[in-house]
Amino acid sequence: MFDKNGDEIITVHDLSQALTLLGLDADFSELESTIQAHIKSGNDGLEFEDFVSLHHGGQQLQQQDHDQSAHEISQEESDLSEAFKVFDEDGDGYISAHELQVVLRKLGLPEATEIDRVEQMIFSVDRNQDGQVDFFEFKDMMRSVLISTS
Template identity: 60%
Template sequence: MEISNKKKKLSRQSSSFRLRSPSLNALRLHRIFDLFDKNNDGVITIEELSQALTRLGLDADYSDLESTVESYIKPDQTGLRFDDFAALHKTLDESFFGCDDGEDNNRSPESDLEEAFNVFDEDGDGFISALELQKVLKKLGLPEAREIEQVEKMIVSVDSNHDGRVDFFEFKNMMQTVLVPSS
């Protein structure tokens, strides 16, 4: 009974990792790949992957990481190309978060957006401030996070009521304009 409850809790927590929109998933995965590929050569080495995981607070033993990833690296390559990275991601997603989509099928797109919004709204006040956005951008290693002025411009670009922060309605509108419908 306890194991079943843990699995349900894990699958609920994982819904933000597995969004239903294939086009959004592909875009998200490309962005992650680009973040990990520090020298922009189209290949993620084990060193780059290790550094990215460390920046995200997910320190992994290098030899464990190497043994997990090396089977996805083609013999003539020095690291993971995007297709290899996508295959690794799919395997890890299935291994850690399971394939039980029954619960996710009952979820509304709005609840997925609420979960995404809550990632940014660290203090839970119902708004995303420039400082909260900056923290998330820093965790992702994005250069935009370096200057608060850049982050504030990002907020202003979606802040339709001009209160200096993004509420869920504004976040939802922004997400609906950037999401490409899946075919």
């Protein structure tokens, strides 16, 4: 979603634009200084692994000790909760097909034009088959995406 031109690099501009589309305004210079530490030497932006590293605050996903592990889990939970709120526009605790469609439209993704595809996306992660994605289903989906791509 962030790599609009498909070059497998996410620039500061790409990231800033995506965050703005989602209504999450970020100061460009602060964003730039934050991600510079995660860009490999010689690159103009983040590769996928760099983006994952940025998401995890540059920390490895290894359990160093119980306190650190508990902190990472609570930070991950907080991050996922914030991401969920972006999709759950009405704040009812569920992501409907319409809400997902709105976010996809904001991101300029072609899937947003076809409600059948959006409903299929919901169905694919909707474990209790209520036609909506709750926070636990969202969390499971996000964790499986991060695990399968790392």
